[in-house]
Amino acid sequence: MFKEDQLDKVAAKKESWTAKLEATKKKRPERQSQFATDSGVDINTVYTPLDLAEMDYERDLGLPGEYPYTRGVQPNLYRGRLWTMRQYAGFGSAEETNQRFRYLLEQGQTGLSCAFDLPTQIGYDSDHPLAQGEIGKVGVAIDSLADMETLFDQIPLGKVSTSMTINAPAGVLLAMYIACAEKQGFTKAQINGTIQNDVIKEYICRGTYILPPEPSMRLISNIFEYCSKEIPQWNTISISGYHIREAGATAAQEIAFTLADGIAYVDAAIKAGLDVDTFGPRLSFFFNAHLNFLEEAAKFRAARRVWAKVMKERFGAKNPRSWTLRFHTQTAGVSLTAQQPMVNIMRTAFEALSAVLGGTQSLHTNSYDEALALPCDESVMIALRTQQVIGYEIGVCDLVDPLGGSYYIESLTNSLEEKAWDYIGKIDALGGAAKAIEYMQKEIHNSAYQYQLAIDNKKKTVIGVNSFIMKDEEKPKGLLKVDLSVGERQTAKLARVKAERDSAKVESLLTAIREAAQSDANLIPFFVDAVKEYVTLGEICGVLRDVFGEYKQQIVF
Amino acid sequence: MSEKRIRVLVAKPGLDGHDRGAKVIAQALRDAGMEVVYTGLRQTPEQIVSAAVQEDVNVVGMSILSGAHGTLFPEVIRLLNEKGASDILVVGGGIIPEEDVPALKEAGIAEVFGPGTPLEEVVKYIQANVKN
Numbered sequence: 001m002f003k004e005d006q007l008d009k010v011a012a013k014k015e016s017w018t019a020k021l022e023a024t025k026k027k028r029p030e031r032q033s034q035f036a037t038d039s040g041v042d043i044n045t046v047y048t049p050l051d052l053a054e055m056d057y058e059r060d061l062g063l064p065g066e067y068p069y070t071r072g073v074q075p076n077l078y079r080g081r082l083w084t085m086r087q088y089a090g091f092g093s094a095e096e097t098n099q100r101f102r103y104l105l106e107q108g109q110t111g112l113s114c115a116f117d118l119p120t121q122i123g124y125d126s127d128h129p130l131a132q133g134e135i136g137k138v139g140v141a142i143d144s145l146a147d148m149e150t151l152f153d154q155i156p157l158g159k160v161s162t163s164m165t166i167n168a169p170a171g172v173l174l175a176m177y178i179a180c181a182e183k184q185g186f187t188k189a190q191i192n193g194t195i196q197n198d199v200i201k202e203y204i205c206r207g208t209y210i211l212p213p214e215p216s217m218r219l220i221s222n223i224f225e226y227c228s229k230e231i232p233q234w235n236t237i238s239i240s241g242y243h244i245r246e247a248g249a250t251a252a253q254e255i256a257f258t259l260a261d262g263i264a265y266v267d268a269a270i271k272a273g274l275d276v277d278t279f280g281p282r283l284s285f286f287f288n289a290h291l292n293f294l295e296e297a298a299k300f301r302a303a304r305r306v307w308a309k310v311m312k313e314r315f316g317a318k319n320p321r322s323w324t325l326r327f328h329t330q331t332a333g334v335s336l337t338a339q340q341p342m343v344n345i346m347r348t349a350f351e352a353l354s355a356v357l358g359g360t361q362s363l364h365t366n367s368y369d370e371a372l373a374l375p376c377d378e379s380v381m382i383a384l385r386t387q388q389v390i391g392y393e394i395g396v397c398d399l400v401d402p403l404g405g406s407y408y409i410e411s412l413t414n415s416l417e418e419k420a421w422d423y424i425g426k427i428d429a430l431g432g433a434a435k436a437i438e439y440m441q442k443e444i445h446n447s448a449y450q451y452q453l454a455i456d457n458k459k460k461t462v463i464g465v466n467s468f469i470m471k472d473e474e475k476p477k478g479l480l481k482v483d484l485s486v487g488e489r490q491t492a493k494l495a496r497v498k499a500e501r502d503s504a505k506v507e508s509l510l511t512a513i514r515e516a517a518q519s520d521a522n523l524i525p526f527f528v529d530a531v532k533e534y535v536t537l538g539e540i541c542g543v544l545r546d547v548f549g550e551y552k553q554q555i556v557f
Numbered sequence: 558m559s560e561k562r563i564r565v566l567v568a569k570p571g572l573d574g575h576d577r578g579a580k581v582i583a584q585a586l587r588d589a590g591m592e593v594v595y596t597g598l599r600q601t602p603e604q605i606v607s608a609a610v611q612e613d614v615n616v617v618g619m620s621i622l623s624g625a626h627g628t629l630f631p632e633v634i635r636l637l638n639e640k641g642a643s644d645i646l647v648v649g650g651g652i653i654p655e656e657d658v659p660a661l662k663e664a665g666i667a668e669v670f671g672p673g674t675p676l677e678e679v680v681k682y683i684q685a686n687v688k689n
Contacts, residue, residue: 118572118623122599130601133628134572207574207598247577334577338672371672373654374624445580452581456675465673479654482624555597557580 001057002049010049021045037295038451039252041415047407055410060305064400068308070301070413071401072359073324078397084362085387086163088330090115090139091374092486093493094150097140101155103377107384112155112193113163113364115139116173121208123169123541126490136486138374139165143494144536148176149183158186162193163238163328163362168210170197171219172540175527178231194235194284194328197223200261201240203437203551205247205444210541213434215548219523220265221272224279226524235284237265238328241303244440245288246334248448251299252416254288256423257433257440259306263424264433266315276315280322289351289358290332295416296351298409300327300358301401302416306424329355330364336371339464341476344368349386356390357403363387373479441556494536501534509535510543517547563591563687564614568605569598570633573623578650582618585676586683591616602632610640615687618679621651631664638665644688650674 002010035043044051055061062068065075074080087104089112090097101112116139119131125143126135135141142148152162157180166173174195181191199216202209209216220237227234241249241258249257262283269279287303289296307325311317331351336344345368352365365383367375375383391397403409423443430436454460461467509530516526530540567583569576576598587593594612596605609617617637619630630649637645649661650670658669667686670679 122572130572130599133625134623137624138573202574205574205577207576208572246575248581371652373652445577445584448577449581449584452585452676456677462673466675475655481654553597553599555595557583557595 001052001055007049007053014048014050037251037412038290038292039250039295039416039419041252041295041412041419047411049407051407051411055414060414061404061410067312067320067323069304069324071404073304073326073361075400077359077400078356078391079400082391082397083356083360084111084161085109085384085391086111086113086328086362086364087380087384088113088115088165088364089380090117091480092136092140092482093490094140094142094147096136096483096486098151098153098155100380101151104380104384105155105160107381108388109384111161111163111362113165114151115165117141118208120173120537121166121168123172123210123537123545125536125538126487126494128538132487135490136482141486141490142173142176142537143490144497144534145176145179145531146493146497146534148180152180152184156186157181157184158190163196164193165196167196167199167202167206167208168216169537169541170195171223171524172527172531172537174223174234175524175531176537178528179532188231189233191231192233194238195223196240196286197237198240198261198265198286200264200433200437201243201258203553204244204257204261204440206243209551209553211544211548212551215517215544216551217265217268217434218272221269221274222522222524224269224282225272225274225522227282228274228278234282236279236282238284238286239265240286242286242288242330244444245290245332247444248451249444250447251290251292251295252419253423253443253447255299255303255306255416256420256427257444258285258287259303259310259420260424260427260433260436262307263310263314266311267432270315276311276317277319277322280311280315280317281319281324284361285325285327287327287329287355287360288332289329289355291335291347291351293350293354294409295412296354297357297403298412299416300329300355300360301404301409301413302420303327304359305413306417306420326361328362328364329358329360331355331366333366333370336366336368337462337464338371340470340473341368341372343463344371345382345386348383349390352386353390353396356396359401369476369479372476374482376478376480378478438554438556445556497534498536505533506535506539509533510539513540514543514547517544563616563683564612565591565593565616565618565683566596566605566609566612566614567593568596568600568608568617568619569621570600570602570605570619570629571621571623571625572599573621573625574598575622576620578622579618579620582620582650582676582679585680586618589680589684591683602629602636605633606636606640606642609637609645610642614645616646616648616683619647619649621649621653624652626651626653626661627657630661630666634665646683646687648679648683650679
């Protein structure tokens with residue numbers, strides 16, 4: 001990017017400047033003996049063209065909307081349309097969550113994001129013994145299409161896009177969404193949204209797996225194939241680094257482990273006979289926005305560049321849309337403190353800003369009370385307003401990639417990319433992500449432990465926790481409590497649904513699913529037929545458990 | 558005479574998959590010289606109690622972030638008592654609202670450690686309160 005004689009001049013200047021710096025340090029010793037990012041990238045005092053001497057603008061950056069997409073996936077990005085403001089919500093019954101959804105839409109939110117309770121995520125109906133105590137706790141309970149109909153009551157599914165955080169039973173919930181939209185009078189081609197559908201990271205760190213890897217990968221490929229033909233606007237997977245980061249990974253590990261999972265899904269789909277360019281454009285990603293502001297902004301840029309190279313060079317994708325890494329971001333839940341919770345508003349705002357400077361396609365901002373409880377209406381509103389301030393008031397959306405060209409940001413983007421390739425190489429050597437689960441778990445755990453030690457020994461400052469502690473802090477008021485009767489109401493509703501169905505039809509639909517599972521048919525059309533007759537999530541997943549067995553976690557500790 | 562090492566079962570009851578905290582605590586207890594067994598995810602109260610008895614532990618530490626603590630923690634205590642293992646020190650942690658803590662303590666959970674607790678505090682608490 002720079003001419004050699006320019007660089008020589010800078011180098012000569014830098015030499016005399018370094019002598020001055022050393023003299024200054026003697027008078028003004030530095031706060032730390034060493035400065036480094038969370039990923040362990042050493043940070044120099046200042047960055048100059050010398051740090052980018054090897055950089056080639058065309059090859060490494062390009063323009064927004066052009067390979068390798070370092071500067072963004074859209075030529076005009078937020079000058080065209082701001083990111084989708086999408087707050088993750090769901091608790092209690094479908095009625096309560098429907099009210100929260102409508103509240104958020106009224107406040108100016110532009111897309112929905114649905115949280116399901118743990119029994120739903122693990123494929124158990126609310127009347128299952130393991131659902132005891134968990135119904136409606138971390139998300140909404142969905143047993144059958146009847147719940148889905150209530151969930152989206154008066155919300156036109158052909159006009160709003162919905163992201164569903166559902167993984168192991170993603171195909172079944174997608175089937176319910178389709179059935180619900182059709183009942184509202186929309187066609188499959190009109191619906192738009194995302195299912196998370198990323199099971200490998202469930203094995204690694206999130207825990208809501210059901211089946212072993214092989215049948216799970218088959219279901220994922222089934223979804224890719226079905227959607228490419230039937231619902232072209234649907235994002236078939238959201239390959240997630242968010243939870244990997246929450247579990248303790250560094251920024252570099254987050255990029256690497258997420259993209260390694262992505263590589264595994266592409267490999268599986270190609271093996272299942274799909275062409276990379278039929279499903280490649282519908283892959284989407286989900287990242288964390290953590291506290292280390294500049295490293296986070298650089299992380300998103302590095303991830304885009306690595307994925308573009310993976311799709312073009314490794315998989316030979318020809319459609320430029322297959323090369324682009326489009327992503328949702330959520331601010332770091334793990335950075336929220338239970339102490340002085342209002343301070344979380346500031347943390348979240350900076351994290352959100354890093355995601356916007358990194359070019360995110362959609363964003364969830366956490367609410368200040370989430371280290372204490374599910375968020376209340378007021379805290380959710382402030383979280384949404386934070387996005388609106390960034391989008392409408394502070395001017396950062398008036399150009400694309402405003403940090404591009406910063407000596408430090410470009411150098412850090414390069415360092416993160418290098419670290420990511422290094423990890424991807426290690427995972428490849430282990431046989432790919434599905435075979436490297438324990439390796440990734442160990443790496444994540446080690447990083448998590450180091451992070452906690454750094455807080456405990458005050459190498460890392462956490463306001464309210466190890467520094468600037470307030471004695472006699474006032475307790476936050478108005479925390480949301482999930483109504484305890486939700487479990488009883490939900491099981492009663494399920495019993496009613498089961499009593500009103502045609503049970504012979506249910507049996508034959510479940511038999512059809514069993515036979516399809518035992519063959520190599522695409523399972524999704526069978527799910528769609530079944531859910532329309534109010535066959536439940538637990539019944540369908542029960543058949544799959546029966547045919548394929550369940551995943552047994554390897555305890556790495 | 559050498560002191561007997563404290564044996565701890567770190568357990569994840571319920572369906573919640575967040576085990577970052579459980580594993581970090583487990584590592585800290587191990588680094589403090591305790592013998593630690595980690596159950597892995599999705600343990601029922603029955604499984605936790607049977608592991609505690611089988612491993613002959615002095616302490617059970619449970620972590621829940623899903624909100625199911627009110628149902629699952631007391632059930633573990635009830636089953637431990639039923640098995641005659643009420644001498645085991647039982648502690649808990651996770652996202653547990655402060656207003657829920659008195660009921661948990663009344664049920665027999667000795668202490669509840671919330672977000673932001675330094676590792677050393679947990680280690681010291683166990684060392685001071687374990688019954689040998």
